[in-house]
Every structure is written in C-alpha cells, then in structure tokens.
Amino acid sequence: MHISTPITLNMSNLTLYTTRALIILDSDGNRLIAKYYTRGSTQQSYKTPKEQATFEKDLFAKTRKSNSEVILYDGQTVLFKYVSDVYFYLVGDPEENELLLGSVLNGFVEAVSILLKHNVDKRSVLDNLDMIVLALDETIDDGIALESDPNVIASHVSKRGTDTIDVSLSNINEQTLMDAYKQAKERFNLALLR
Known part of the structure; x- marks a missing residue:
C-alpha cells in the first residue's frame, strides 16, 4: 500500500513586485538614469539620494571588471549588461528568479537599442532620455515587470x-519650423512629467 503525503507550497513569498x-x-560610474521602486518591498533601502549614489558607486566598482552578468550584492540579486559605454543594472529581491529578471533587463536593453537605432552609447542615451x-x-x-x-x-x-507630438503640432499656428519644434518638444516633456 502506497501512502502519499500532501505537498505544501509556501505562498507567502509570491508577489508581482519583482524589481x-x-x-x-x-x-x-556616473548616473544617467535611475529609478528605485519601494512599493511591495519588505526592505525600504536607498531612500535618500545620498544612499542611492553610494549604492550605485559601490555597485559599479564591484561589476565594472566582472565577467558575470548576475551577482548577489548587498542582499539583492543584481543583473547587469554592458553596451558600448553604458551599464544597465536591474536590481531585484534575493529570492527572485534570475531568468525572469534577465528577460526583463534584456527586453529593456534591446528596446532601447531599437529606439536608438542600434546606436546605444552615453551620448545617445542622454540625447534621448525622454524615450x-x-x-x-x-x-x-x-x-512590477509589465513587458x-x-x-x-x-x-x-x-x-x-x-501621438503626443501630433497633438502638440495641431495647435501650432503660423510659426517657424524651429519654433514649432521647440514648442512640441516642451509639450512632450511636460506630458512625460504628468
């Protein structure tokens, strides 16, 4: 006679907040862009800009000569990718699946490459911060990883x-092309801030 034991799963660690x-x-090692997410995190770290700058400096020092793309740093899973002269880092919980985080980071980096017409470098990133x-x-x-x-x-x-540029340009009357471009760019940037 075979007696089976029930399998129990620990569902307390399941969450959508992966990043x-x-x-x-x-x-x-200078910041180009950084976005920290604290919602859903049990550990509220790097709240101040000073803490964030210290973390970024230490992270860069640890990874700049590393051959690995995944490390456990400061109690967190960190994936990183180096393209031209730009480092991309994705920081997740230590229990998070590296494959999931890797697919998110790779998708983002490849999307940036597509948007920048495969010319990913510091200058292109700074010139196209809005995108x-x-x-x-x-x-x-x-x-929460969406895509x-x-x-x-x-x-x-x-x-x-x-869409944003078309709406902005529809309100422009009798202006030079340069004035129209400046106004459209300003409206686009304002739309991003909302």
Missing part, C-alpha cells in the same frame, strides 16, 4: 511619442 531598481550608468524613460515605464511599473518583449516596448514608446 527594486533599474539603473543606467556611464563608463565612469528611454518611456521605455522604462513600459517595461516596469512601480516594481519583456523589446519590439512591443519600442512600438508602445514610438506610438506614445508620435
């Missing part, structure tokens, strides 16, 4: 960008 931060640094931030928001929302398909992310960003 604590996404950070983009240049080849000197990069939109891509980040399409990928991760408040620590990992780079083509979907890039198409959503492209669509949002053209």
